[in-house]
Amino acid sequence: MTGSKSTAEQYTRYKLKMQKIADVKNAMAVLGWDQETYLPEKGAAFRGQQLTTLSTIAHELFTEEDLGTLLHELHNHSDLDALQQKNIALSLEDYEKNKKYPAAFVAEMSQTTNECYHAWIKARKANDYTIFAPALSKMITLKKQETAILGYEGHPYNALLNEYETGATTTMLDSIFEDVKKALSPLLAKIEARPQVDKDFLLKHYDRDNQWKLGIDLLRDMGYDLQAGRQDISEHPFTTSFNPLDVRVTTRIDENDFGNMTWSCIHEGGHALYEQGLPTDQYGLPCGEATSLGIHESQSRLWENNVGRSLQFWKHHYPRLQLQFSDNLAAVPLNSFYQAINQVRPSLIRTEADELTYHFHIMIRYEIEKGLMDGSISANDLQHTWNEYYRQYLHVTVPDDVHGVLQDIHWSHGSFGYFPTYSLGSFYAAQFFTTAQKQVPGLDDAIATGNYHPLLEWLRSNIHPFGRFYTSGELCKKVTGKELQFSYFMDYAEKKYASIYNH
Template identity: 55%
Template sequence: MARIYDQYVSKMQKIADIGHSIAVLSWDKEVNLPKGSAVRRSQQMATLSGIAHEEFTDPKFGKLLKRLLPMRTINDKERKNIELTLKEYKKATRFKKEFVIRRSQAISKAYHSWTAARQANDYNLYVDDLQNLIELKREEAKIIGFEQHPYDALLDIYEPGATVVELDQIFNDAKKGLKTLIREITSQKQVKSSFLKKYYPKNKQWDFGLEVLKNMGYDFNLGRQDISQHPFTTSFSSEDVRVTTRVDENDLGNMTWSCIHEGGHALYEQGLPSSEYGLPSGAAISLGIHESQSRLWENQVGRSKEYWSFMYPRLKKYFPENLKNIKLNKFYKGINKIAPNYIRTEADELHYHYHVLIRYELEKKIMDGSLNAKTLKTAWNRLYKKYLGVVIPDDNQGILQDIHWSHGSFGYFPTYSIGSFYAAQFFRQAEKDIPKLKQQLARGKTDKLLKWLRKNIHDHGQTYSAKEICERVTGEPLRFKYFMEYANQKFRPIYKLKV
């Protein structure tokens, strides 16, 4: 006899099939779409989104969830699935159709005016539509509901359970800790990284990128890499997880670390349990945890001396001319250069968190109403002066640089930083748990690390929350000090600072 729980599973798998179909259309849009068909494609994706939404908010489904929740015939993992789905169901059904349409129109307008403003390098073209979207996001926070800060409602979308109270703590620690280290570093002689900006032919970069992915354990039987304007990872199931990269022939670093970063995301998705397809227990925990996987590979592994002591001779085979006079140590220092900049996506490992902090502070004020689109630019420029000591030269290199707000994604940025902080905390634990991890990396062996990530994080889907997984794996909640430890251990020797 079929269990009632199976009805829930079928419904969730149906919705997942629709969602992943949208992801296929979206991937194809970024990778393959002929110029003339963007409008039609967006419409086709919107139709599927509408169907997925209808399926998910079906009142019968709500009743099924409420009926299942207290049942004794389901186990703990199943109950957790029902709980998490019911939370999403309640959130989704709180929005009236009228609001959803209004928000989607506002996003569409804001995105278009952001694009126009980028072209004209003029924030003024964007300000009204952004303000309109901000008002809707504040309305959205009220609809979702919150206990302390309206921003909490939006943070929860990307990082379930995250709050301003907690993030304030983390970012305050980060602000203080990073300030000292960065000040010491910038007083030292700068390292050179110009060798990364020589001419590196596209085909060879591409081939090296594939070697990097293979070395990480990315499974090409369950995915592929393609070229797109902005690198991304997408999953159509754990059996089809695709990454994209871009190749700048005058910047080797661009492809290399985007490849490792996306590879880290992809390993998480390929590692999610296939048997739990469509269910919370088969899905990634949060954007922060997702980012912890990409950052761990990108930085803890992919900018470590051990990793490159194995990989650098291989890289040299692709580009013997460019690198023949660059020794490993010089390469290692160059790829870890610290210098302030006004572009987040080009920031180094340390300054990066000031970029996020600035956005975090601004978003908090946007959400509590103390900033609006008109006053935002001045505040942006002021904070860049304050935290990074840079004068924003123009809007494109300032407030217009990120796409996120034009998509209505307020609350997204903090997940980048906490991802890095989780990465440091996880990696420290992995070093404890895996004998001679760094020596293994120095021999090109990444399999034990991947196995550790699978067992501790990937395998569980959303069965544990971000907080729970962090406690389970490291014995503690997320703490900034592990990132600081990592940063000191790495950068002090590079910059010849006292340890």
């Protein structure tokens, strides 16, 4: 602690207030984790009420006048060191953003989200977008209001993008997705012209317990600390953190699909390593929080794709896998396995897409969200626009709404601006991993022997410890010397898939 006695005291008061809020939010996270893993079915209603109460309390604590006064007093105070100043600046920003929302808007948004989510559930059951459209239309109107409340420069969508990825703009994303279209489309065309690789053996029966053991071993090998976390089963895999010393992952197991558990496990492991690598002494403060969704996703995708779908990764693990699942894999050579796990094939469902066509799924959602925010697309056009985009970019015909515009939960929650962070994550991952390969001698060789220490060390020095001290853009520049560039991903993809599809 630097500075005069009274500044130090004030900073401590600020820290305690923020930690109290974090405690409440993390209690919510525990209740949320329990809800997805162990909650008995009849307990759902009261659990919802308990979560609402905690959320209200957290909101009350974070909008207290006293906290605002303290933040203003501490803001730009020269007695504070750089880390402390950054915490104060970011907390003040968060505080003032919170204060911008009129109470009536918050109440209406809460009610509309609830309505919209239930309409989405109902529409999915009936496989009929028109059931969802009126509620979604209301939500879109509110989100437009929100862009005005938050304020923005340029495109109104920027206000929402900024919520998930500080500094992201349509200018930046237009340019990136233009690159995606220009560079990825020809690669996909080349791949489509080649004979398809076989992956049928991945869809045979893989024993549940053996899969579970494999997953735990992979997490441990990656460096995930199982004394500061645990894995459980849930319907949708996720990572949640209650503090850097209690970061939990979940997975699901499909006995007829080897890939389902395996890469979701590595993916969540990557998220979890980031959370476990955040500084414990910044608990509750901005510099103790993940900097953005894009960077979070870069960590999960780096491990899932750049590491977990690489040939060197399986050089080490495949012999063990052949023993563990010998009925299915004993006769399959490593290279066939490697090809199978990287099969590229345009498809309808985002969450099942390969790592190349995936970005067209995101681009489509990005274009739609942008159009919804500037009014060039309305809720009523959505189904048509969606299906048209899928025909145009992925050359697939959407057979019904469940396999089309109703597939994702995000819009029903009011999450607009979230999707692009998935692609940003992949592109950051490629740029970071290329940099690590350059900076860490023998990195690929280490991976080929199952040694991930050098990689984790690099991530722990370069990415994990800063929290929100750097924005994603600043972090990228600091670590790689450059702004985010799509070419890193493209170079990785060109090289990898040329070898897989022999084109």
